[in-house]
Amino acid sequence: MEPETGALLAAGFAMGLGAIGPGIGIGNLVGKALEGIARQPEAAGQIQTVMFIGIAFAEAIALYALVVAFLLIFVV
Amino acid sequence: MEILEHFHLSVLVPIKIFGIDISITNLTLYMFIAAVVFLALFILLALNPKTAPGKRQVVIELLLNFIKRNMIYNMIGKKEGKRWIPLIAGIFVFVLANNLIGLIPGAYTPTANPVVPATLAVIVFLIVQITNLVKHGIKGLVRTLAPASVPAWMYVIVVPIEGISLIAKPFSLFIRLMANMLAGHTVIFVFYGLILYFKSYFLAIPIVPFALIMNLFELFVSAIQAYIFAVLAAMYIGEAVKPKH
Numbered sequence: 001m002e003p004e005t006g007a008l009l010a011a012g013f014a015m016g017l018g019a020i021g022p023g024i025g026i027g028n029l030v031g032k033a034l035e036g037i038a039r040q041p042e043a044a045g046q047i048q049t050v051m052f053i054g055i056a057f058a059e060a061i062a063l064y065a066l067v068v069a070f071l072l073i074f075v076v
Numbered sequence: 077m078e079i080l081e082h083f084h085l086s087v088l089v090p091i092k093i094f095g096i097d098i099s100i101t102n103l104t105l106y107m108f109i110a111a112v113v114f115l116a117l118f119i120l121l122a123l124n125p126k127t128a129p130g131k132r133q134v135v136i137e138l139l140l141n142f143i144k145r146n147m148i149y150n151m152i153g154k155k156e157g158k159r160w161i162p163l164i165a166g167i168f169v170f171v172l173a174n175n176l177i178g179l180i181p182g183a184y185t186p187t188a189n190p191v192v193p194a195t196l197a198v199i200v201f202l203i204v205q206i207t208n209l210v211k212h213g214i215k216g217l218v219r220t221l222a223p224a225s226v227p228a229w230m231y232v233i234v235v236p237i238e239g240i241s242l243i244a245k246p247f248s249l250f251i252r253l254m255a256n257m258l259a260g261h262t263v264i265f266v267f268y269g270l271i272l273y274f275k276s277y278f279l280a281i282p283i284v285p286f287a288l289i290m291n292l293f294e295l296f297v298s299a300i301q302a303y304i305f306a307v308l309a310a311m312y313i314g315e316a317v318k319p320k321h
Contacts, residue, residue: 049146056304060248063255070258074080 007076011069018065025058082265083188083258107186110177114169143168147307151314160313163203167196168306175257175298179291188257190250197250200309208316216316249308256301260294 033051037044089100121136129137143165148157171187178185186192208216221238222231267287271279 052300053304053307056252056300059256060252063252063259066259067251067255070080 003076007072011072014065014072015069018068019062022058022062025061026055029054029058080262082261083184085189102184103186103189103191106177106184107174107192110173110186111170113177114173118169140165143306147303147310151307151310152317153314156317160310164306164310164313167200167309168302171196171253171305172299172302175302176295178257178261179294179298185257185261187253188261190254193250193253196253196305197246200249200312201246204312204316207313211317220316245308245312249305253301253305256297260290260297264290264294 029051033047036047085101085103087099087101088105091097091099118136121132123132125133140161144157144161147164147168148161151157152160174186174192177183178188205217208220212219220242221235223234223238226234264287267283267290271277271283
């Protein structure tokens with residue numbers, strides 16, 4: 001197996017496995033935000049703001065995996 | 077494997093001063109276009125300020141109130157926050173303008189190149205450290221790595237972790253912005269590339285609506301990423317400004 005083939009395989013694994021954690025995390029996060037809004041609809045604006053910040057943090061982890069996948073495809 | 081060739085720079089006007097290459101590439105061209113468009117827009121909106129705002133002035137007031145309330149007063153506090161409003165507003169509008177200019181077909185997104193977000197992240201890092209130094213002296217820098225409320229025997233574990241987080245925070249700012257912009261546009265290029273790969277125009281019927289929806293999602297992601305960058309910069313500055321023991 002040449003290095004390029006191994007790199008392509010590894011890129012698939014990197015992005016695939018790296019998207020599991022953030023997926024679970026963002027799902028939990030939005031679920032809790034929905035519960036919070038259902039309990040107290042007046043705080044909807046603030047809850048939404050904090051939810052977006054949390055989503056950006058969790059999505060950054062998935063994007064680290066994407067950067068690793070890009071590095072594997074285009075530099076090896 | 078030429079998807080990323082859309083992100084390569086092409087030199088438009090070569091300029092070399094004393095051996096330093098500061099030629100005008102398509103990145104600088106689109107950065108200037110974004111800056112000029114947003115500057116003209118904001119000057120037009122804030123042209124004749126009156127105490128009772130008309131329809132145009134309300135837009136600028138909405139934007140500045142949003143930045144003041146949600147970004148600065150939450151993170152830095154009311155008294156200290158007043159002097160940080162220009163910086164955070166500038167970062168927010170700069171990142172927003174550079175993100176949005178990439179949505180024009182054929183344009184280059186300046187924030188998708190690693191150079192622009194890296195510079196912004198380094199600027200935020202330097203500002204946070206220098207603020208810490210000016211406000212609290214050398215003791216403040218030491219307290220960042222070794223907080224006072226930790227028993228002395230735990231310093232062996234806490235100092236490396238705090239050191240890693242010192243480097244990881246600006247790095248994550250940079251990677252988050254760049255990777256979001258890069259990934260969004262790459263997905264659109266991949267969709268269009270499918271039409272070319274299968275060499276059939278019939279595929280364009282389902283693919284072009286998908287690409288249109290991805291472009292709309294890119295609009296949303298651009299605004300969110302600009303907001304996140306500015307809010308995190310404000311949060312790091314707030315951490316540095318808070319009085320330490």
